[in-house]
Amino acid sequence: MQAISVGLLGLGTVGSGVVRIIENHQDKLMHQIGCPVKVKKILVQDIEKERSVKVDPSLLTMDPADIIENPEIEVVIEVMGGIENTREYMLQALRNKKNVVTANKDLMAVHGSELLTAASENGCDLFYEASVAGGIPILRSLVDGLASDRITKMMGIVNGTTNYILTKMSLEGLPYDSVLKEAQELGYAEANPAADVEGLDAARKMAILGTLGFSMKIDLDDVKVKGITEVTEEDLQYARQLGYTMKLLGIAVREGDKVEICVEPSLLPSSHPLASVNNEYNAVYVYGEAVGETMFYGPGAGSLPTATAVVSDLVGVIKNMRLGVNGHSMVTPQYEKQLMDDGEMSSKHFLRLHVLDEVGVFSEVTSLFAKHQVSFEKILQMPLKEQGLAEIVVVTHRASLKDYQTILMELRDLRVVKEIKSSYRVEGSVNR
Amino acid sequence: MQAISVGLLGLGTVGSGVVRIIENHQDKLMHQIGCPVKVKKILVQDIEKERSVKVDPSLLTMDPADIIENPEIEVVIEVMGGIENTREYMLQALRNKKNVVTANKDLMAVHGSELLTAASENGCDLFYEASVAGGIPILRSLVDGLASDRITKMMGIVNGTTNYILTKMSLEGLPYDSVLKEAQELGYAEANPAADVEGLDAARKMAILGTLGFSMKIDLDDVKVKGITEVTEEDLQYARQLGYTMKLLGIAVREGDKVEICVEPSLLPSSHPLASVNNEYNAVYVYGEAVGETMFYGPGAGSLPTATAVVSDLVGVIKNMRLGVNGHSMVTPQYEKQLMDDGEMSSKHFLRLHVLDEVGVFSEVTSLFAKHQVSFEKILQMPLKEQGLAEIVVVTHRASLKDYQTILMELRDLRVVKEIKSSYRVEGSVNR
Numbered sequence: 001m002q003a004i005s006v007g008l009l010g011l012g013t014v015g016s017g018v019v020r021i022i023e024n025h026q027d028k029l030m031h032q033i034g035c036p037v038k039v040k041k042i043l044v045q046d047i048e049k050e051r052s053v054k055v056d057p058s059l060l061t062m063d064p065a066d067i068i069e070n071p072e073i074e075v076v077i078e079v080m081g082g083i084e085n086t087r088e089y090m091l092q093a094l095r096n097k098k099n100v101v102t103a104n105k106d107l108m109a110v111h112g113s114e115l116l117t118a119a120s121e122n123g124c125d126l127f128y129e130a131s132v133a134g135g136i137p138i139l140r141s142l143v144d145g146l147a148s149d150r151i152t153k154m155m156g157i158v159n160g161t162t163n164y165i166l167t168k169m170s171l172e173g174l175p176y177d178s179v180l181k182e183a184q185e186l187g188y189a190e191a192n193p194a195a196d197v198e199g200l201d202a203a204r205k206m207a208i209l210g211t212l213g214f215s216m217k218i219d220l221d222d223v224k225v226k227g228i229t230e231v232t233e234e235d236l237q238y239a240r241q242l243g244y245t246m247k248l249l250g251i252a253v254r255e256g257d258k259v260e261i262c263v264e265p266s267l268l269p270s271s272h273p274l275a276s277v278n279n280e281y282n283a284v285y286v287y288g289e290a291v292g293e294t295m296f297y298g299p300g301a302g303s304l305p306t307a308t309a310v311v312s313d314l315v316g317v318i319k320n321m322r323l324g325v326n327g328h329s330m331v332t333p334q335y336e337k338q339l340m341d342d343g344e345m346s347s348k349h350f351l352r353l354h355v356l357d358e359v360g361v362f363s364e365v366t367s368l369f370a371k372h373q374v375s376f377e378k379i380l381q382m383p384l385k386e387q388g389l390a391e392i393v394v395v396t397h398r399a400s401l402k403d404y405q406t407i408l409m410e411l412r413d414l415r416v417v418k419e420i421k422s423s424y425r426v427e428g429s430v431n432r
Numbered sequence: 433m434q435a436i437s438v439g440l441l442g443l444g445t446v447g448s449g450v451v452r453i454i455e456n457h458q459d460k461l462m463h464q465i466g467c468p469v470k471v472k473k474i475l476v477q478d479i480e481k482e483r484s485v486k487v488d489p490s491l492l493t494m495d496p497a498d499i500i501e502n503p504e505i506e507v508v509i510e511v512m513g514g515i516e517n518t519r520e521y522m523l524q525a526l527r528n529k530k531n532v533v534t535a536n537k538d539l540m541a542v543h544g545s546e547l548l549t550a551a552s553e554n555g556c557d558l559f560y561e562a563s564v565a566g567g568i569p570i571l572r573s574l575v576d577g578l579a580s581d582r583i584t585k586m587m588g589i590v591n592g593t594t595n596y597i598l599t600k601m602s603l604e605g606l607p608y609d610s611v612l613k614e615a616q617e618l619g620y621a622e623a624n625p626a627a628d629v630e631g632l633d634a635a636r637k638m639a640i641l642g643t644l645g646f647s648m649k650i651d652l653d654d655v656k657v658k659g660i661t662e663v664t665e666e667d668l669q670y671a672r673q674l675g676y677t678m679k680l681l682g683i684a685v686r687e688g689d690k691v692e693i694c695v696e697p698s699l700l701p702s703s704h705p706l707a708s709v710n711n712e713y714n715a716v717y718v719y720g721e722a723v724g725e726t727m728f729y730g731p732g733a734g735s736l737p738t739a740t741a742v743v744s745d746l747v748g749v750i751k752n753m754r755l756g757v758n759g760h761s762m763v764t765p766q767y768e769k770q771l772m773d774d775g776e777m778s779s780k781h782f783l784r785l786h787v788l789d790e791v792g793v794f795s796e797v798t799s800l801f802a803k804h805q806v807s808f809e810k811i812l813q814m815p816l817k818e819q820g821l822a823e824i825v826v827v828t829h830r831a832s833l834k835d836y837q838t839i840l841m842e843l844r845d846l847r848v849v850k851e852i853k854s855s856y857r858v859e860g861s862v863n864r
Contacts, residue, residue: 034757135723141569149740273715273729276708281725283705291567291737293713294730297705304722308581322755325466 003036004318007067007098009043009089010080011060014103014130016053017307018077018314025311033318041067043080068093075317077310078102087111094118094126099326101313103130103306109204113217113333123327125320127313132205133158133282135298135305137312142212142286149288151213155427156250158205160280160300161189161196162228166246166265167278170236176229188280198227199248199263206250209284210261214254216337223250224262231265235422238352238393239267242378245275249427253340260340267350267395268428275428342402348377348426349396349404353411354418357383357390361416365392368414372407374399389418395426435468436750439499439530441475441521442512443492446535446562448485449739450509450746457743465750473499475512500525507749509742510534519543526550526558531758533745535562535738541636545649545765555759557752559745564637565590565714567730567737569744574644574718581720583645587859588682590637592712592732593621593628594660598678598697599710602668608661620712630659631680631695638682641716642693646686648769655682656694663697667854670784670825671699674810677707681859685772692772699782699827700860707860774834780809780858781828781836785843786850789815789822793848797824800846804839806831821850827858 008015022037029037039059047060067073068089076093078100080086086107090100100119102108108131119126129139157163161183168179180197183189195201203223210218228248239246244267252261268275273295277283282300287293299305320326355361362381369376378395411417440447454469461469471491479492499505500521508525510532512518518539522532532551534540540563551558561571574583589595593615600611612629615621627633635655642650660680671678676699684693700707705727709715714732719725731737752758787793794813801808810827843849
């Protein structure tokens with residue numbers, strides 16, 4: 001039985017993990033795919049560098065052509081990261097009829113459509129399970145397990161850094177800045193944390209999940225993004241007092257043919273399964289018409305989980321090669337993308353206001369909501385230490401984003417409203 | 433491209449769902465496996481009966497031989513339930529080199545080893561994803577996603593009826609009997625609820641999960657079982673007060689080469705992801721050495737989720753047929769089973785005692801624990817309404833089951849101990 005030859009682009013921690021797994025699990029791989037797997041060439045930046053994994057030096061190369069133009073190599077595994085060069089290599093590999101496995105979410109979020117189209121045109125697979133949440137087999141589950149179902153909603157905690165920060169803020173009552181600093185010291189957040197805390201990393205993953213779950217080409221620009229930099233301890237306290245937990249949620253909703261994709265700090269009932277996903281863990285909650293509600297939970301990153309996901313994809317690709325069905329995976333979008341407008345998006349909202357502590361203010365504020373037919377699920381009013389001010393916290397029933405934004409605008413114009421302190425989406429009610 | 437012919441044993445709600453999915457998703461199936469799938473024959477008890485699904489009457493038969501002896505049929509789907517007859521049909525189908533997909537947990541828990549051996553000897557697949565928790569692709573994840581990992585522990589809420597009862601008791605403070613009655617009226621519990629409330633159904637699923645996750649032949653008799661019939665409202669109250677939630681947990685632990693499998697009402701920290709799995713939902717928590725902690729959550733039963741799981745298995749079987757790798761699935765146990773003894777099993781324990789309300793009693797009780805080197809994580813002591821008695825609730829640190837049982841025995845012999853009210857396993861600490 002002839003071995004399948006594989007080429008690796010990159011030999012960092014994930015790449016080394018992949019090499020190690022392929023070596024150590026030859027028997028298991030044989031059982032699953034019916035033939036041996038062999039690493040043929042590995043692209044590295046420096047051949048001389050010391051490495052944690054033992055690799056035959058003759059496998060290493062600094063020339064990408066040794067892999068992407070190599071007629072013996074049938075599968076290319078991309079674990080080098082980066083965007084523009086990497087895109088070029090992958091396109092060239094696909095044009096040369098090589099199947100590709102990647103762990104690169106940045107690349108897939110930005111150039112996913114182009115790459116998947118190239119894969120399909122060349123009859124090749126492009127698998128990218130490791131790009132979303134390495135430790136959770138979520139993409140495979142969306143494609144396989146839920147293949148005969150219609151997915152109507154996905155909610156994901158898909159960024160470990162922000163989940164760690166919100167968990168710490170919430171459990172220990174600490175402010176954002178100090179928790180971020182601690183996270184940076186512990187290595188949970190990067191020196192420049194913008195991509196995480198401003199929601200961009202989560203948005204990339206939601207673009208990938210949305211594309212796959214709804215079978216539409218969701219671009220990164222389609223994802224509305226709001227990060228966690230303005231979340232305060234007070235917000236978290238009020239949330240808890242009302243029975244909610246705050247999470248940076250990626251939300252993808254489909255109603256009829258239209259979809260909404262966003263990433264924003266949102267409140268979930270504390271009894272909701274996603275509310276217990278703490279620290280650096282990730283989870284994706286999926287609503288399917290047939291299967292109902294399912295959730296996948298696990299480590300979001302880490303070199304071993306990611307390498308494990310890459311090898312699982314490799315097994316899938318090789319099975320398809322032997323079946324002769326490469327390039328037909330369900331990842332090719334089937335529907336035309338149609339985004340909801342503000343009048344079509346709807347959710348519950350949490351709103352915190354500072355108002356003048358005068359007679360009639362409460363009724364003035366609430367009548368403004370009534371005018372727009374938005375009713376309340378929960379209301380809190382409290383005096384503030386600051387002289388002459390009171391605090392109002394409300395959770396509305398479901399309202400369209402358009403109506404809610406009109407209400408916010410009109411509230412700002414009221415003399416009695418001193419400041420709109422915060423506003424968050426509220427998710428996770430039973431009926432949705 | 434020649435179609436793959438499939439025979440169904442049974443056409444109840446799950447069977448009808450399978451037929452419907454195969455008909456409605458021919459295109460998706462083609463994409464996944466590269467050839468059409470055709471239902472050739474269906475075994476029913478009554479050909480004349482009216483059915484919710486439209487089926488060509490010529491497909492129906494009352495003779496199992498039309499399926500299991502039919503040379504044209506390559507895959508048999510068993511959705512008829514039952515044990516002895518069904519076992520015979522499945523063995524015969526396997527001997528005739530037919531691959532089999534089943535949703536029958538009772539059968540797999542009792543005769544799984546025999547059937548899997550027969551499958552392997554005949555070079556056939558026997559897939560049974562739908563037998564554990566229909567809405568959760570847990571078996572496939574254990575076999576595929578975690579294939580290159582070593583699983584050290586699984587904890588599962590794998591019975592919807594008992595989870596519904598415990599959730600209601602806990603949230604509404606109602607006694608077991610009245611919640612069970614309500615559950616029966618609502619159809620969540622059967623008229624004879626023994627298999628559910630006494631833990632047998634969960635034990636069957638844990639035998640299947642243990643066999644697969646640890647790659648050992650775990651028999652139903654290997655699973656220690658304790659049901660929820662003796663759980664009281666007081667236990668749930670104390671649990672909550674100490675920060676725990678009670679669940680009927682299936683627990684499978686591997687340490688070195690030895691394993692422990694049990695089903696028993698257990699306490700979890702309320703912040704643990706499994707603690708939020710409420711009502712009829714199921715979830716399986718898996719610890720893998722490489723991937724870390726993952727959890728799969730979803731509906732435990734229901735005809736649509738189960739039918740969806742059966743079709744997913746069918747796709748897997750057909751892929752393997754076309755690859756020529758049937759009969760090599762990872763489900764064939766690789767290790768010899770070695771069960772832990774009482775000295776090797778260890779966990780934390782929750783214990784509730786009634787003692788005489790006298791000077792020195794507390795120290796007498798605690799010194800008994802100290803004698804066996806078992807220390808406490810939490811202690812509560814309260815006077816009781818009943819004259820002259822006090823209540824002591826403790827949570828121990830990790831202790832061997834043998835030591836703990838010795839302590840229980842010695843406590844019973846103490847004059848000052850009036851009654852041991854309850855004792856539960858405590859799970860879900862960070863380090864395990």
